[in-house]
Amino acid sequence: GQNIDQPTEMTATEGAIVQINCTYQTSGFNGLFWYQQHAGEAPTFLSYNVLDGLEEKGRFSSFLSRSKGYSYLLLKELQMKDSATYLCAVRAAGNKLTFGGGTRVLVKP
Amino acid sequence: ETGVTQSPTHLIKTRGQQVTLRCSSQSGHNTVSWYQQALGQGPQFIFQYYREEENGRGNFPPRFSGLQFPNYSSELNVNALELDDSALYLCASSPKGTGNLAGELFFGEGSRLTVL
Numbered sequence: 017g018q019n020i021d022q023p024t025e026m027t028a029t030e031g032a033i034v035q036i037n038c039t040y041q042t043s044g045f046n047g048l049f050w051y052q053q054h055a056g057e058a059p060t061f062l063s064y065n066v067l068d069g070l071e072e073k074g075r076f077s078s079f080l081s082r083s084k085g086y087s088y089l090l091l092k093e094l095q096m097k098d099s100a101t102y103l104c105a106v107r108a109a110g111n112k113l114t115f116g117g118g119t120r121v122l123v124k125p
Numbered sequence: 126e127t128g129v130t131q132s133p134t135h136l137i138k139t140r141g142q143q144v145t146l147r148c149s150s151q152s153g154h155n156t157v158s159w160y161q162q163a164l165g166q167g168p169q170f171i172f173q174y175y176r177e178e179e180n181g182r183g184n185f186p187p188r189f190s191g192l193q194f195p196n197y198s199s200e201l202n203v204n205a206l207e208l209d210d211s212a213l214y215l216c217a218s219s220p221k222g223t224g225n226l227a228g229e230l231f232f233g234e235g236s237r238l239t240v241l
Contacts, residue, residue, distance in 0.1 A: 058232035112181050115167030
């Protein structure tokens, strides 16, 4: 089976940094994804990690440790538009993604 | 490049009815997956279609069924609707089948189903 845990909600101030942690237990591992989902909209792809280490993409970075079953998404220089739900998802076999419950991030002025 | 489109965007049904949701995959994508997202939760995998065949299924009962057509568009059918089936149903397409390494999914806006 698969189990993915991430915090339910986080609050941060505009311009600050927020780190969203994700821990997983899966039978098989073939990549970890982060998606952003604004209320009432479709999830959109943010990042993909399959090897250990940090992937940086502008203000967003994602880190993976396969031995620890752990990932984080780092959002820097927070903007109001970053208020959204952030979904951690693990791919085992095939192209099926198992999602965590999502972390709702609220950015305050 | 046309993205993933789904229809209808919203619909209301009553318990026991049947529903069909439709999805057109992004141009060049031959794999379609369906997910159910209940309010405040992450998407749950229903099943995936690749080259018109079911290619993986999540923990959903047989009353959830699907089709993929030669043009890679897809349908999700749910029979004998229950109140707990109320959710956002997301379709996602990807460029390849099981051999795809990147596996990035491109989601449609979803069909919000309410069962009364």
